[in-house]
C-alpha cells in the first residue's frame with residue numbers, strides 16, 4: 001500500500017496507525033540491491049543516493065511521519081538509522097519493540113513514504129548513546145571482552161544481530177521482499193580500535209563479516225571506517241569530508257555513511273554549527289570525485305530522552321545542528337540549501353551513473369573540474385559539442401579558501417567563489433554553487449515566545465500571551481534523604497566498582513562509613529593548621545561528599561584526581577560519598593572495563609597517626625534515590641511520597657524533589673520546559689523521563705564570527721559562549737494532555753522551581769535575499785530540459801521562496817526591497833536603488849499564505865529601478881499560527 005499524500009498518512013496515523021501500516025504487505029515491487037565500482041545498483045540501475053540519518057528512539061513515533069516527510073521533501077532517497085540494542089533488550093532475553101523502540105513501525109513508515117532504509121545494526125553503535133548502545137548487563141557475562149575474538153561476546157552479538165535480521169525478514173522489510181531495506185551495517189568504526197586488539201581484532205573483523213553474511217539478508221552490508229572489510233562487505237567513509245575516499249577494492253562503490261553536518265556537545269560546552277555553504281561544498285566534492293551514496297549524520301538529531309545520552313557528560317539535546325532541529329522544525333538556511341543541492345545533483349544523475357569514472361580537468365592551481373559523460377571520445381565528439389550533450393554533467397571546484405577564481409571550462413568562463421563547487425548538469429549552465437545560498441533563513445524564537453508584533457490587536461496579543469504557558473504557581477516538595485534510606489542497603493568491607501553495584505539502573509550510588517575523630521586529631525588539626533582531605537586517585541563522573549548530612553564538596557570529571565578538604569567534629573562522623581554517572585562511556589576500546597566511580601587509592605589525609613585507608617573500612621551501600629525507588633515521578637505512584645507545599649522563601653535547596661501540574665500550551669507547536677532557573681538533576685512529565693538537566697555554563701571565550709571557508713572542525717563556528725549549554729528541554733506533544741500534566745523534578749544542587757516555564761518553539765520570521773544573478777529554481781527543471789542544450793538557465797528568472805512552518809502563515813512583510821538592499825535578516829535596510837512598490841508587490845503575493853514565491857525581475861517590480869546594476873530582492877516576513885490569529889479567512 002502506498003500513500004499518495006502526506007495528509008492521508010497523517011490522518012491514517014492519528015486514526016489508527018496499526019490498521020494502516022500493518023495491512024500493508026509491501027511498499028515496493030520486490031527489487032534486488034547489488035553494487036559495482038560506481039554505485040549501489042537498485043533493481044538493475046546505478047543510483048546516486050542521498051540519505052538522511054534519523055534515530056527512531058530520539059523522537060516519538062508521533063513525530064516520525066513529519067520527520068520522514070521533511071526528509072523526503074528535502075531530497076532524501078534513503079533514511080538511515082542505527083539499531084539500539086540497549087533499548088531493545090534492556091534485560092537479557094526480554095525484548096522491547098514498543099513506543100519509540102518500535103523499529104518495525106519506523107521501517108514501515110519509511111517504506112510508506114517511498115523511501116529506502118539503511119539499517120546499521122552494529123550492534124555497537126557509539127552514537128553518543130549510553131554505553132555505545134550496548135546493554136549494560138553485557139559486561140556481567142562471565143569472561144566477556146567486547147568487540148574482539150571472544151566467544152561470550154560473539155555469542156551475544158550474533159544472537160542480537162540475528163534477532164534483528166530475522167525480525168526484518170519476518171516483517172517482509174527487505175527490498176527483495178518489497179520492503180524498504182536496501183543496505184545493512186555490521187560493527188561500527190571498528191577500524192579506529194582494531195590495532196588495539198592486535199591479531200584478535202583482525203580475527204574478529206573476519207568473524208563479524210562472515211557471521212553477517214551467513215544471515216543471508218539478501219542486501220549488501222557495509223562496515224564503516226574499516227579499511228580491511230572482507231569482501232563483499234563494503235568499507236565506507238565517516239567524516240566531515242570524504243571526497244577522495246577509495247574503498248578497499250575496485251569492485252566496491254564509494255559510500256559516505258556519516259557526513260558530520262554538525263556535532264554534539266557536553267554540559268558546559270559551546271554549541272557547534274557547521275555552515276551550510278561548507279556542508280554543501282563537502283557533499284558536492286564527494287559526488288564530484290566519484291562518490292555515490294552520502295548520508296547526513298544527522299539529518300534530524302533529536303533528543304537523548306531519559307538516561308540514554310552517552311558520554312560522559314553529553315547533553316540531553318542531540319540537535320547536532322542538523323537540517324531538522326531537535327523539535328522537528330526546519331533549520332534554515334541549511335535544510336533549504338541542501339534541498340537545492342540535492343536537486344542539482346539529481347539533475348546530473350543520468351550522467352553520473354552513465355560514466356564509469358569522471359574525467360579530471362585541471363582548471364587552475366586550486367581549481368579543478370570533473371566531467372561525467374558516456375564515452376564521449378569514443379563517440380568521436382569534440383569539445384565544442386560537450387556542452388550540448390544531455391549525458392554530460394560537470395562539477396567545477398575552487399578549493400582556494402580565500403579567493404574567488406575565474407576559470408575557463410569548455411570555452412566558457414565561470415566565476416567560482418572561494419571554497420565552492422558549481423554544478424553544471426549539462427556541462428554548460430551552472431544551476432547551483434555551494435557558496436551561494438538562495439534558501440530562506442528562519443529565525444526561531446530564542447525565548448520560545450511567540451512573535452509580539454506591534455501590529456497585532458490587543459485580542460490577538462492576548463491570544464498569543466495565553467500560549468506562553470507558565471507553570472502553575474503551586475509546587476510541592478519532598479526531601480531526598482542523604483545517604484542510606486532503605487532496607488535494601490548492604491554493608492561490605494571496601495570500595496565496590498560503581499557499575500557492578502548499580503547495573504546502571506540509576507545514576508546514583510551512596511557510600512556511607514563512619515569516621516572517628518579524637519580530641520587529639522582535632523587539636524592536631526588546629527595547632528598545625530591542617531585540614532584533613534579525602535584523596536581519590538581517580539574518579540568519574542560526579543562525586544558529592546557529605547559530612548554529617550551536610551554537602552561539603554562536589555567534583556566532576558572523567559577519571560580525575562580528587563582532593564576534597566573535609567571538616568570533622570569530635571567523635572563519630574558520618575562520611576557519605578555519592579558517586580554519580582552522567583552518561584556511560586560510548587567510545588573507545590575495552591568499554592567493558594571502563595566502569596565508573598572510584599579507582600586506585602582512596603584515603604583520608606591529615607590524621608595525626610597517618611592516612612586512613614578508606615578501602616579497608618566497612619561501607620554501607622545504597623543504590624539510587626529513594627524517590628527513584630518509590631517512582632515518585634510516576635502518575636500513580638507519586639502520591640505515595642510525603643509531599644508538602646513549597647513556600648517560595650525556602651528555596652533553593654539541595655537534593656530535593658519538586659512537583660507541580662501544568663496545562664499544555666494550545667496548538668501543535670513543539671513544547672519545551674525552560675529549566676534555566678534550576679541546577680542539576682532530572683525531570684519527568686507524566687512519568688516520561690525527559691532527560692538529565694544541568695545549567696552548566698559554556699566558556700566565555702571561543703565563539704568567533706563564522707567564516708564558512710576552509711576545513712570545518714567542531715570548534716569552528718560555535719555559539720552560546722558564556723551561557724548555559726542547555727536550558728530548554730523538549731517535551732514531546734505525545735506525552736502531554738490538555739491539562740493537569742504532572743511535572744516532577746529531582747534537583748541536586750539547588751534551583752528555583754517557581755521560575756520554570758513551559759514554552760513553545762516556533763519560527764517567528766523568515767528572510768530571503770536573492771539577486772538577479774542567482775540560479776533559477778531547480779525544482780522546475782528536469783534532466784530532459786537540458787537535452788541538446790534546449791534550455792539556457794540564463795533565460796529563467798531566479799525566484800525568492802518564503803515558507804513558514806506547517807500551521808503558520810505569513811502575517812506581514814516587515815521589509816521588502818528590490819534594488820540594492822543592505823544588511824542581513826532582521827537588520828535589512830534600503831540601499832540607493834529601491835523599487836518603490838517592493839513592499840506592496842511582495843505583500844500581495846505572500847501575506848496570508850503559508851508559502852510564496854516571487855520572481856526576481858524588473859517586470860515584476862514595475863520596471864528597472866537602476867539600469868546597469870545587479871539588483872537584489874531582500875524580504876523579511878513574520879509567521880504566525882494560522883488558526884489563532886484569525887488570518888485564515890484571508
Ligand SMILES: *[C@@H]1O[C@H](CO)[C@@H](O)[C@H](O)[C@H]1NC(C)=O
Nearest residue numbers: 029030031032033043175176
Ligand atoms: C533477486 O535475485 C535473486 C537471486 O539472484 C533472484 O532469484 C530474484 O528473482 C531476484 N529478484 C528480483 C525482484 O529481481
Ligand SMILES: *[C@@H]1O[C@H](CO)[C@@H](O)[C@H](O)[C@H]1NC(C)=O
Nearest residue numbers: 380381382383384385386411
Ligand atoms: C566539432 O564537431 C562539429 C560537428 O562535427 C564540427 O562542426 C566542428 O567544426 C568541430 N569543432 C572542432 C573544434 O573540431
Ligand SMILES: *[C@@H]1O[C@H](CO)[C@@H](O)[C@H](O)[C@H]1NC(C)=O
Nearest residue numbers: 483484485486487488489490
Ligand atoms: C539498612 O538495611 C538494614 C538491613 O536490611 C536495615 O535493618 C536498616 O533499617 C536499613 N537502613 C535504613 C536507613 O533503612
Ligand SMILES: *[C@@H]1O[C@H](CO)[C@@H](O)[C@H](O)[C@H]1NC(C)=O
Nearest residue numbers: 140495496497498499500595
Ligand atoms: C565487577 O564484578 C565482576 C564480576 O562480579 C568482577 O569480576 C570485577 O572484578 C568487578 N570489578 C571491579 C572493578 O571490582
